[in-house]
Amino acid sequence: MSGESSEPYRHDFPFHDDLFSVFSQKPDGLQGFDPQTAPPFMSFGDYLHRSTTDCSLVVQGFDAPRSQPCDPVVDGDGGKNAASGEGDGMTPVTPNFSASSSSTEAAGDEDWGHCKVDQPKQEVQEEEKHAQGDGEGRDKTKKANKPRKKGERQRGPRFAFVTKSEVDHLEDGYRWRKYGQKAVKNSPYPRRVIYLIESHTFFSHSLGSYYRCTAQKCNVKKRVERSCQDPTTVITTYEGQHTHHSPASLRGGGGHMLSPSPTTNLRRSLLLQQVSRSSSSAGYTNPNTYHAGLPPLLPQLHVPDHGLLQDIVPSFTHGSQR
DNA sequence: CGACTTTGACCGGCGC
DNA sequence: GCGCCGGTCAAAGTCG
Numbered sequence: 367m368s369g370e371s372s373e374p375y376r377h378d379f380p381f382h383d384d385l386f387s388v389f390s391q392k393p394d395g396l397q398g399f400d401p402q403t404a405p406p407f408m409s410f411g412d413y414l415h416r417s418t419t420d421c422s423l424v425v426q427g428f429d430a431p432r433s434q435p436c437d438p439v440v441d442g443d444g445g446k447n448a449a450s451g452e453g454d455g456m457t458p459v460t461p462n463f464s465a466s467s468s469s470t471e472a473a474g475d476e477d478w479g480h481c482k483v484d485q486p487k488q489e490v491q492e493e494e495k496h497a498q499g500d501g502e503g504r505d506k507t508k509k510a511n512k513p514r515k516k517g518e519r520q521r522g523p524r525f526a527f528v529t530k531s532e533v534d535h536l537e538d539g540y541r542w543r544k545y546g547q548k549a550v551k552n553s554p555y556p557r558r559v560i561y562l563i564e565s566h567t568f569f570s571h572s573l574g575s576y577y578r579c580t581a582q583k584c585n586v587k588k589r590v591e592r593s594c595q596d597p598t599t600v601i602t603t604y605e606g607q608h609t610h611h612s613p614a615s616l617r618g619g620g621g622h623m624l625s626p627s628p629t630t631n632l633r634r635s636l637l638l639q640q641v642s643r644s645s646s647s648a649g650y651t652n653p654n655t656y657h658a659g660l661p662p663l664l665p666q667l668h669v670p671d672h673g674l675l676q677d678i679v680p681s682f683t684h685g686s687q688r
Numbered sequence: 689c690g691a692c693t694t695t696g697a698c699c700g701g702c703g704c
Numbered sequence: 705g706c707g708c709c710g711g712t713c714a715a716a717g718t719c720g
Contacts (some may be wrong), residue, residue, distance in 0.1 A: 412717085482699095543692065544693055544710055545712070545713075546694095546695090546710095546711065547693090547694075548709085548710065548711070548712095576711070576712075577712095580692090581702095
């Protein structure tokens with residue numbers, strides 16, 4: 367309706383190379399990205415969207431064959447050791463990444479993890495709701511769903527990141543509403559999603575939470591699940607692009623966007639832990655460090671005394687409006 | 689009272 | 705064709 371700015375939303379923070387510094391290697395598709403010359407407001411997702419139209423370069427997901435539970439599907443040896451935190455450390459270079467991508471990258475584009483698209487469905491539903499007055503019967507509403515054509519699935523850009531955190535739902539400046547949680551029962555390893563991040567493989571846990579951005583007309587969703595190998599590892603997957611600005615950024619101005627909360631300190635410590643681990647081990651030899659661990663929205667997190675972060679990553683904040 | 693979470697049911701795709 | 709499973713819906717419950 368009313369021609370709002372239809373241009374894709376961009377996160378209110380500049381893109382820092384430091385975000386990439388936590389990656390052991392920049393994916394090929396991203397190597398051309400220069401934070402110095404990039405547009406001032408370019409988000410991780412936005413960039414990925416532009417450069418790859420999806421985020422398969424960063425994260426790839428596909429279903430694990432039911433018959434092969436947590437079997438390390440990774441070719442070679444790199445990936446599986448990562449999660450177990452054992453092995454000869456992390457290989458800074460990631461041959462598997464490209465190797466495996468050649469076989470599954472398809473995931474990125476049309477069939478990422480065999481997920482289904484409901485965006486069209488929602489639109490259809492809303493239209494029908496308006497047409498029918500308002501849905502009274504729950505079943506009616508559901509049965510009114512028009513079947514989606516095959517191959518019609520289309521998703522927004524997606525990217526996932528891995529964090530070591532005890533908190534499932536990391537604050538990112540947006541407001542989310544949980545609309546579902548799925549726990550697959552009676553099966554130790556159901557159709558588990560396998561994430562290939564860098565050269566590491568993450569198997570999602572069988573319990574996932576589904577969130578949707580609360581803003582109207584914004585279809586961004588995110589899924590939060592824990593790694594089955596390491597319960598302290600949270601895999602967060604974003605899907606779509608926000609069509610609005612972060613409520614946090616609107617009210618904040620400046621670099622500190624979220625008001626401090628009891629959980630902020632916890633988050634901060636977690637972030638610091640990650641940043642320091644990653645950056646301090648120049649060669650990324652710390653097997654406990656899952657790179658790609660910084661959420662793309664990280665700079666929106668509130669850090670009361672970001673000096674700490676600056677100490678560790680000097681350019682972490684100076685890019686944002688200061 | 690509004691916003692949000694919980695939770696069981698439902699739908700449709702996919703594998704067998 | 706059937707059953708499993710991921711994703712979603714929506715009523716009920718909870719919280720501030």
